[in-house]
Amino acid sequence: MLTLDDVSVAYDGVPAVVDASLRLEDGHVLAVLGPSGSGKSTLLRAIAGLEPVASGRISWDGSDLDGVPTHKRGFALMFQDGQLFGHLTVARNVGYALRLRRTPNAAARVRELLALVGLEGYGDRLPATLSGGERQRVALARSLAVQPRLLLLDEPLSALDAGLRERLANDLRDILREAGTTALMVTHDQEEAFTVADRLAVMRGGRIVQQGDIAAVWRAPADAATALFLGYARVLEGAAGGVLLRAAGLAGADAAVAVRRSALVVADSGPLSGTVLSARVTPEQIRLVVVVDGIGELDAVARLDTHPATGDQVSMVVDASRLAVTPTRH
Amino acid sequence: MKRILALVGLAAVPLAVLGVFFVLPVSGMLAEGFWVDGRFDPAAVAEVLTRPRTLRVIWFTAWSALAGTTVAVLLGVPAAHLLHRRRFRGRGVLRALLLVPFVLPTVVVGVAFRELIGEAGPLGFLGFDGSAGAIIAGLAFFNVAVVIRAVGAAWESLDPRPAEAAAALGAGPAHVFRTVTLPALRPAIVSAASVVFLFCATAFGVVLTLGGLRYSSVETEIYLLTTNLLDLQAAAALSIVQLLAITALLFVTSRLRAVADPSLARTTARPPRVSRGDWPSLLATLLVIVLVGLPIAALVVGSLQVGDGWGLGNYRALTTVGSRDALLVPATDALVTSLRTAVDATWMSLSLGLLVAVIVTRRSHTRAERRVRGLVDGLFMLPLGVSAVTLGFGFLITLDEPPLDLRDSLLLVPIAQALVALPLVVRTLAPALGGVDDRQRQAAASLGAGPLRTFVTVDLPIMWKPLLAAAGFAFAVSLGEFGATSFLARDETPTMPIVIFHLIGHPGAMNYGMALAASVVLAATTAVVMLAVERLRVPSLGAF
Numbered sequence: 001m002l003t004l005d006d007v008s009v010a011y012d013g014v015p016a017v018v019d020a021s022l023r024l025e026d027g028h029v030l031a032v033l034g035p036s037g038s039g040k041s042t043l044l045r046a047i048a049g050l051e052p053v054a055s056g057r058i059s060w061d062g063s064d065l066d067g068v069p070t071h072k073r074g075f076a077l078m079f080q081d082g083q084l085f086g087h088l089t090v091a092r093n094v095g096y097a098l099r100l101r102r103t104p105n106a107a108a109r110v111r112e113l114l115a116l117v118g119l120e121g122y123g124d125r126l127p128a129t130l131s132g133g134e135r136q137r138v139a140l141a142r143s144l145a146v147q148p149r150l151l152l153l154d155e156p157l158s159a160l161d162a163g164l165r166e167r168l169a170n171d172l173r174d175i176l177r178e179a180g181t182t183a184l185m186v187t188h189d190q191e192e193a194f195t196v197a198d199r200l201a202v203m204r205g206g207r208i209v210q211q212g213d214i215a216a217v218w219r220a221p222a223d224a225a226t227a228l229f230l231g232y233a234r235v236l237e238g239a240a241g242g243v244l245l246r247a248a249g250l251a252g253a254d255a256a257v258a259v260r261r262s263a264l265v266v267a268d269s270g271p272l273s274g275t276v277l278s279a280r281v282t283p284e285q286i287r288l289v290v291v292v293d294g295i296g297e298l299d300a301v302a303r304l305d306t307h308p309a310t311g312d313q314v315s316m317v318v319d320a321s322r323l324a325v326t327p328t329r330h
Numbered sequence: 331m332k333r334i335l336a337l338v339g340l341a342a343v344p345l346a347v348l349g350v351f352f353v354l355p356v357s358g359m360l361a362e363g364f365w366v367d368g369r370f371d372p373a374a375v376a377e378v379l380t381r382p383r384t385l386r387v388i389w390f391t392a393w394s395a396l397a398g399t400t401v402a403v404l405l406g407v408p409a410a411h412l413l414h415r416r417r418f419r420g421r422g423v424l425r426a427l428l429l430v431p432f433v434l435p436t437v438v439v440g441v442a443f444r445e446l447i448g449e450a451g452p453l454g455f456l457g458f459d460g461s462a463g464a465i466i467a468g469l470a471f472f473n474v475a476v477v478i479r480a481v482g483a484a485w486e487s488l489d490p491r492p493a494e495a496a497a498a499l500g501a502g503p504a505h506v507f508r509t510v511t512l513p514a515l516r517p518a519i520v521s522a523a524s525v526v527f528l529f530c531a532t533a534f535g536v537v538l539t540l541g542g543l544r545y546s547s548v549e550t551e552i553y554l555l556t557t558n559l560l561d562l563q564a565a566a567a568l569s570i571v572q573l574l575a576i577t578a579l580l581f582v583t584s585r586l587r588a589v590a591d592p593s594l595a596r597t598t599a600r601p602p603r604v605s606r607g608d609w610p611s612l613l614a615t616l617l618v619i620v621l622v623g624l625p626i627a628a629l630v631v632g633s634l635q636v637g638d639g640w641g642l643g644n645y646r647a648l649t650t651v652g653s654r655d656a657l658l659v660p661a662t663d664a665l666v667t668s669l670r671t672a673v674d675a676t677w678m679s680l681s682l683g684l685l686v687a688v689i690v691t692r693r694s695h696t697r698a699e700r701r702v703r704g705l706v707d708g709l710f711m712l713p714l715g716v717s718a719v720t721l722g723f724g725f726l727i728t729l730d731e732p733p734l735d736l737r738d739s740l741l742l743v744p745i746a747q748a749l750v751a752l753p754l755v756v757r758t759l760a761p762a763l764g765g766v767d768d769r770q771r772q773a774a775a776s777l778g779a780g781p782l783r784t785f786v787t788v789d790l791p792i793m794w795k796p797l798l799a800a801a802g803f804a805f806a807v808s809l810g811e812f813g814a815t816s817f818l819a820r821d822e823t824p825t826m827p828i829v830i831f832h833l834i835g836h837p838g839a840m841n842y843g844m845a846l847a848a849s850v851v852l853a854a855t856t857a858v859v860m861l862a863v864e865r866l867r868v869p870s871l872g873a874f
Contacts, residue, residue: 050772069775070772074778076777085788085791096774096787
């Protein structure tokens with residue numbers, strides 16, 4: 001189990017990570033999600049032993065890792081761009097750590113790993129002849145070779161193009177599950193985090209602002225900024241939030257409410273009404289911006305067979321599963 | 331804090347070596363000037379600096395170095411264009427040949443120029459002999475290679491698309507060059523020019539052999555003052571002037587180097603063939619070939635002349651001690667000594683240089699750490715700026731009593747030469763090491779590789795070529811080193827450059843013929859080493 005207690009890291013006295021505390025149980029995959037510059041990569045590097053910790057404690061199964069050099073931690077690190085050794089073949093890259101430990105039957109294990117990442121028969125190729133996605137698969141196989149206590153993934157998919165990223169995210173999740181690997185992944189992409197991980201920690205300004213089960217964090221963002229970062233379109237404060245909650249049939253107190261873009265659905269009749277400000281057709285539905293009576297500007301969706309136009313009056317129902325009540329910060 | 335301690339620990343060995351074999355001798359030499367009869371007396375040093383001769387020497391050093399630099403840049407930049415941006419048959423060979431002058435022994439170059447423009451030489455009618463023009467030509471001869479290498483490397487990796495964009499917007503070739511290419515190359519040109527200025531201002535062998543009695547630079551003046559006139563105060567005063575000027579210049583160069591890093595973002599577009607529009611580059615390259623080729627041709631031809639006929643007599647005479655016993659040992663013995671010394675100097679400067687390169691290229695975590703690394707980097711560039719003569723003489727006067735009585739040690743000469751070669755070794759290795767993505771090392775470490783194993787996996791595959799190249803470089807520098815060696819080599823074990831210098835100082839046609847033959851042998855040995863090195867194609871070689 002990985003435990004971080006009040007870990008701080010600073011560059012030249014400028015704090016990059018402040019009092020970060022984390023817990024990662026064996027067999028779980030934790031995504032550290034944050035915008036660029038939030039300190040998430042620094043946190044990962046500190047765990048890997050690549051950055052000195054200014055204060056706090058990083059420990060594994062209760063033993064302090066302070067002073068343990070990177071190569072003795074047993075944590076494999078996978079970079080955004082793979083960082084394969086260019087002069088070694090795919091098989092030798094994957095078998096690198098196995099050779100270091102003089103593992104018997106290394107060749108068979110390499111074949112097994114290449115099969116796991118879907119690259120059978122690629123053993124004799126050089127990294128330069130591979131595509132970006134293939135390179136990341138090799139890097140993953142190389143990291144998994146010695147069954148690391150913890151796999152650290154630094155934006156593993158962000159160097160790839162969109163379609164490939166989605167497919168590889170699914171593969172990554174399956175491979176990690178199958179191998180039973182404990183992993184910590186750093187990313188700025190919510191979808192990637194949601195696909196691969198089962199635990200989530202959100203970082204902002206060097207601090208971990210929220211952590212927990214991924215679905216739970218999604219359902220209840222800790223504050224407005226977190227909600228917006230997690231993909232909620234707007235956060236309503238005060239009376240407007242109360243109006244929306246009552247329309248959704250929830251408890252009536254005024255509160256800050258985070259609203260997804262598809263929370264309001266145009267219907268023949270409903271508790272809310274408003275004037276269409278703009279309408280845009282997408283392949284699946286029509287996306288609207290509506291001035292809702294008693295609330296103000298909000299996003300809404302309509303089915304493709306309806307034809308709301310700018311200026312039309314519409315009625316709307318609220319999908320309560322697409323709202324999140326967040327504590328107001330005062 | 332812990333990291334800085336580790337850094338200092340790693341730096342301890344090179345720093346100790348630098349302290350004992352560089353700082354101690356040089357400061358000993360300087361102290362000799364300031365302390366007269368055990369009394370601190372800076373007034374005498376100040377008095378030296380106001381002598382008309384001193385001022386004349388400083389002025390000559392400055393303007394001849396500037397002129398030499400100008401010629402080298404004006405010829406080198408267009409030649410770099412042709413050799414690095416155009417494709418033609420024999421390009422590789424020509425590039426390699428033009429690198430050779432840089433490492434040719436200075437004494438050999440002096441002899442070659444005298445053979446060409448001396449009274450009896452093919453260009454003797456020009457009356458160039460003993461003129462400032464001859465010295466400037468000699469300086470340019472050496473340093474045009476530096477300009478071609480440094481600017482060529484930058485030019486080769488220049489992204490051609492901005493120039494193409496400018497052309498697409500209607501700019502003619504000259505306009506494109508002035509507005510797009512030149513600004514992009516400026517850091518490389520300025521940096522090359524300042525290094526060349528440094529080399530010109532501290533040139534020793536060329537000025538000593540070509541300057542005669544009329545012209546003297548700071549470096550040769552220090553030599554004359556210490557060996558002939560025994561005026562150590564004056565020598566110390568000049569050494570200080572040189573040290574300060576060079577340190578300032580080194581500081582400027584390191585700043586310039588920080589601007590553009592040629593090891594990053596290299597593109598390798600296939601260069602086009604030579605076309606009619608390339609005539610300025612062609613002309614400049616032709617001039618460079620003439621400048622470099624003529625003296626060497628004159629040297630070779632001269633060495634084959636025996637009396638009124640032709641023959642290998644001069645080469646055969648190398649097994650003798652010359653007419654009227656000009657030498658204590660045969661020249662062939664000196665060649666063996668030279669090669670042995672060069673082997674020792676090479677392993678010394680290579681191991682030191684590798685340590686220094688590792689220290690200066692590792693990523694810094696704090697500003698303090700970065701400063702320490704920068705300081706180490708600058709410190710080990712200092713031998714570039716200190717007169718080799720000062721260093722050699724300093725060795726003699728400081729390393730002569732226990733616990734450091736090394737005067738009779740056979741390692742004294744190699745140590746001094748290793749220090750002279752050290753900056754070149756570091757500058758060849760550091761860019762290559764710095765070009766390694768640090769995350770490669772981190773990836774290896776996270777897979778369980780220790781520091782040594784990481785070095786073998788990540789650095790060595792990239793480093794073996796630069797290491798070999800640096801070894802060749804150090805070897806060649808050691809073969810040709812003259813300034814420090816002239817003080818330190820014992821009479822019965824001279825190196826080749828010393829023998830050549832002795833031979834041209836002794837009267838007699840046979841001795842002169844031997845000097846020419848010995849020069850050809852030494853030049854050929856150095857050239858072979860450098861051509862082998864050039865085959866390795868190390869981009870940072872000779873590029874500062």
